[in-house]
Amino acid sequence: MLVVDGPGGGRIAALNDEAEKAGAAIGEPLADARAKAGFLQVRPAESEADTAALHRLALWATRYTPTVAPWGEQDGADGFFLDITGAAHLFGGEEKLLGDLHDRLSAFGLPSRLAIAETPGAAWALTRFHREPHKIIGADTELFALSALPIKALRLSPETATALQRLGFKRVGALCEAPRAPLAARFETELLRRLDQALGRMAEPLAPIVPPPVYYSLRYLLEPIGAQEAVVSVAKRLMQDLVYALTRDGVGARALRLSLYRVNGLVSQIEIALTRPTRDVAHVGKLIDLKLERLPDMLESDFGFETLGLAVTLAERMEPAQAEIAAFAGDDDPECTAALIDRLRQRLGPRSVRRLAPVESHIPERAEVMTAAACTAPAWPQPDDTQMRPLLLLPRAEPADVTALVPEGPPQRFRWRGVTYAVSGAQGPERIAGEWWRTQTEVPTRDYYVVESDAGHRFWIYREGLYDRETTSPRWFVHGLFG
């Protein structure tokens, strides 16, 4: 179940069937649910992620019609309206469209309730409260279809709905029969507005997720495509479809949007801006090709694209005798490093470009880590001049034979990689204890010394294990070299 923070602990925001069976309910404090159900899997609710997911799905739904409006908070924020005016015939009628939508949503693992009506209000009411999961009603039958539904079907605020319940109005029908003036005197305009909207007596404008373009063409493909050339080729055909309308209206495209609908429900969009209006299919094709070149991730997909749409989002008057455009805009990339990284990654594979990033840890070998190179450079902390760190940290500390005067003192001489060094000076110790939370066994503490041999070499060398407190026979290691 998902939980939001509230006063006095978490409250349940959403739950699955299992949790509901166990007796938990939305809005209930988490502690209560735990008392009832024993063990529950709980994650924090991410309302922003929910909104984003709904947004993605709505974007995907633009494959049916450009006018898609996700539901806002007052609608429950768990669905969307499609304005299918003039779109149903593309799918062979309303029922087929509904069926297709249902099948595709099921394929994404999303159960759905769908309805088609003349008004958004009626369609909303049917999806929520009609007993059939798919319902289509004809024009002017809203009153009949809605009158048996509970008044909540009118998308009323909880306050209004409760007040109506208390007054004995339980069904939409009862409201329709009552004289309007007394109702108007007692309820905010909301009530009659919602009623009129549902019954088609008042228009309800939708707020589409993307402004519907003036020129738009869409192709449903029989087989999903994935290759760059194939995408470009379909895009060119889409542009070709648009040329007639553009020429007819004497305009050209200043900005274009290519929408790539994936089989798995995700949508990728490519925006193309032009310095001057154009109707040149080849030119648009080339721009798309170049754009795709620079966006290799976009084509990385196991699924491929099943539908492509091309929209002219900005059209401008265009003189019929327009010369060929030579230059194009849109590829000035300020981030040279990013470009380099991208290019190297293109050539060598995505995981081959890496850079060092700092990690907050006292343990020297843990203080940095290799990560996949991102565009922004990681922020390194200011070097601490009181704590000496070697220029070269050995990949693994190497054992050394050390002679020390006292068990706790610095080394006098040591032998490492077959060479014996006499120590002429030592600084330290810097005591670093192990990260106790990583292992079950005691991690020995290290005492680091910076030592200088009589030949002037400087080493970073440590003794492992505190004498007496942790061990009686400490071991020595060389861990790094200074210049």
Add this chain to the structure above:
Amino acid sequence: MTRVTPYAELAVTTNFSFLRGASHPQEMVTRAETLGLAAIGIADRNSFAGVVRAYDEWRKRERKELKLLVGTRLITTDGFEVLAYPTDREAYGRLCQLLTKGNRAAEKGECHIGFDDILAVSPKQQLIVMPPEKLTSAFAERLATLARTAPDATSLAGAYRYRGDEARRLGLLHELSVQAGAPLIAVNDVHYHAPERRALADVVTCIREKCTIMEAGLRLAANAERHLKSPDEMARLFKDYPEAIARGVAIANACHFSLDQLSYEYPDEPVPPGKTAQQHLEDLTWEGARIRYPSGIPDDVRTRLANEFALIAKLKYAHYFLTVHDVVREARRRGILCQGRGSAANSAVCYCLGVTSIDPNQSNLLFARFISERRNEPPDIDVDFEHERREEVIQYIYGRYGRHRAAICATVIHYRSRRAIREVGKALGLTPDVTAALAKTVWGYGDEMPDAHIRQAGLDPHNPTIRQAVDLANEITGFPRHLSQHVGGFVLTRGRLDETVPISNAAMEDRTVIEWDKDDIDTLSLMKVDVLALGMLSCIRRGFDLLREHYKKDYELATLRAEDPAVYEMLSRADSVGVFQVESRAQMSMLPRLKPHTFYDLVIEVAIVRPGPIQGDMVHPYLRRRDRLREFGEEPHYPSPSPAHGKADELKEVLKRTLGVPLFQEQAMQIAIEAAKFTPDEADGLRRAMATFRHNGNVHVFRDKFITGMTRRGYDRTFAENCFGQIEGFGEYGFPESHAASFALLVYASAWIKCHYPEVFCAAILNSQPMGFYQPAQLVRDARQHGVEVRPVDVNFSDWDCTLEQASDGGKYPTAVRLGFREVSGLREEELKLLVAARGNGYASIERMAAIAGVSRFTIERLAEADAFRSMGLDRRAALWTARRLDAIGVRRTRPVQKKTETDKVTVPDQGLLPLLTPHLDDALFPEPAVTLPQMPLSEHVAEDYMATGFSLKAHPVSFFRDKLARMGIVTNIALSGESLKNDQRVTVAGLVLIRQMPGTANGVVFMTLEDETGIANVIVWPKVFTRNRRTVMTSRFIAVRGKLQRVGLVIHVVAEQFIDLTAELARLRDDEPLDVDARPIATSSSATVLQKSRDFH
């Protein structure tokens, strides 16, 4: 062995620097002694909170080779850190004042101090500057400034931190110290007593920084070196700076302040000039005695008073009694009911002073029994006040003694096991699910978490992270987490309190608290008066007021008719809903067995039904013995020591009152002293160990001593073990006899009112809600069962509080209870008081009421929902319909009310009708088409009543299902006590779940109380049955239970075997026509909101 170098560690941070230190102050002291340090200085961050504990540990030592320095680590808002050690009392006082000033200027938990403040307090302090990581010139300047201001008393601390550059850093510090004239002192900036605490130190860092151990990185210390080190080791680390080692010892020698110098003086306000306190006390007492005994003071009382005076004079307690008297007298003057309790409260002196109302002559309670001469402790009187008016008393005390002399004690909030595992688990990166599962397995307080529990939670105890989390959680359990304010313990002083202890603002407005808690106060023998709140006192005072107003009877706690058989008869029937203390399920099942018929029986009743005696298995022996004594006159047997060791009846003296069963804390101590020959100090130690026994776990030390002490003197070993078992059972719940006696009086008083004036009792207790065990629904129901007429809330008759009205003819009692607006949820008192004030002869219509009284539409709607317009001939639906139109026709005269709830946003500027028009206001003025609203069925009215007020006078919800229930073979609750059902028979009952309880003492047994239209049924669910039916038992609002009927005397239970959850049925109350087209239930909560929730006690 010759000690080479003496060393004093003066930079010690304990866990009272919350989430920084990782050892208790006591651990620091003990460890310092073991290491052979010359001195230890405790200095927590801007606080003295931990020093008393260190002092308490330190003073236990017989040979005080270790010196304890009390200090604080002053940290300025810009991060300059100085350890300050006062050299004498006066310097300590100035530090306290500085911290007080800093605390009061800041948010709770913070302290704002500036560098100038430090300069200002510097005289006679020893100051040790803690250098920052980066030695800046600004720091050097400040150091020099401080050294100039406090020459010879400023030092610069150097620590060997093992960061690799120690030689260089110490050299730099040394140079700085020479330049500034502040000698170098060697410290180790100790944060824990032993290196093994490093993991815990890391964990508290994570909790403080709100990160996991994996993310903490450089915020953790690199090594485990910040522990107390031996003088030898310190000498070795500082071998280049021997004078830095010597400096610490020199500072320690220069400090002459110790906490025992906080010599305590009582405030002398209450004593008039020219009189001694003792004299004044005696005068006041005699004066009071003449009022208490108008027909002459009995000789017995005279003797008692004389004895008590002698004892008080000897122990110099007069001031204390006078101070308590002063507070109580003021409360009385304001008409606030109060009662004292505590060891000193049950004295004839307190009775005559009016602090208590129990006539010592009748109660047979001996003052000397409660005050041990040898215990050099201030006396203890807690005073309970009416819960709604206690704040007045508190503000009076602040006013009378001043905020510089009076403040509330702190309560140290400790880590308990649940919170410990939750926070430690989070720091170690366990998911909330896992920590919640672990936390859930812990029921008690500070229990160690055994492997079995972990396994029970479905987790592997051998998983290393879980193991670590559990171990660290056990370690942190008992650590102080933060300071909070004590419920009402006031510390009062004669001189300035802020020179004794730092004071800070409490989270509550107008409250100031000190940094020390109750135990610290005890340790230092400061005077404390407990000003507590008790709901029942409000209820009784209201009852007395109503009696005066409606029946012209004037009563006080002390003047109620004593030992009234009718009252005892009522209690013996367990007819005690609402009665103080004896109304719980457990008490109700005890009353018919105990059959109280004297006041002392009530004292025992109050004490016996508590977790301690129940766990110690004292209840049944007591009942057995009493039955035998009553029936056969058989005296209980009291074991004796062997004749060589003492009087045969030494235990009889102690235990006679309770028939040989130790029920009270005092008895436990007396047994320890008499039979096991504890010294009074040891007995006191036992008492303290009992109180904190679960988190200290040192009771076993006393156990051995106790048992050998008794057996050596010839007692039977089993008897000795039983005795101790019983004492142990008290745990922290043990009840002193004096408290029980004070409570018993309130039991008697509330029972007396309930017995003779149930209508008065009903109104009084409803007006004192929330309090007690029952909700208004049950209180109203109980009153009606007793024949009290209860009338619904009505806009034309109700006040804010419940009131009494002339009853209908033929009623059992002369007055009836009119429910007040307070019973309706969501109403605001001020607004309703305006409505009542403007009511005159009553409102004829809602429009008129709205226009005249200026009530908000929100309120009118709430009133309509509560069906409060019946006197206008409107039911709730009609009233709501009218109310909703008020805005549209502009009748409502909205006054600019303070906006509190968002529902108030309908408030618009004054736009009412012309005043001229209002009297003629009529429905006919605003015609509109008629709308027929559907008739609301009675069942829905009942459901709505429950929504608005939590109960209904119209009908009980279950009655609507009776036919159906009868068809299911379910019997009514009242039938359980009838003849037709036999003991052990299988029955099925059903009802609304009022209460679910899982008492810690009952080993997982769940008790449920069901209510139907006929009465209550008590259900017992054994753990096995519970596990199988957990969900139904825990969630149902309406339930049917099948099980075995069990009757013992008047106590009736159903031992559950099967359950049917009927909760969904409740939705039918609202609407008989189901919503058939509702394909999928979008909102499943409708049934959940039908009726109010049960009260669940886990």
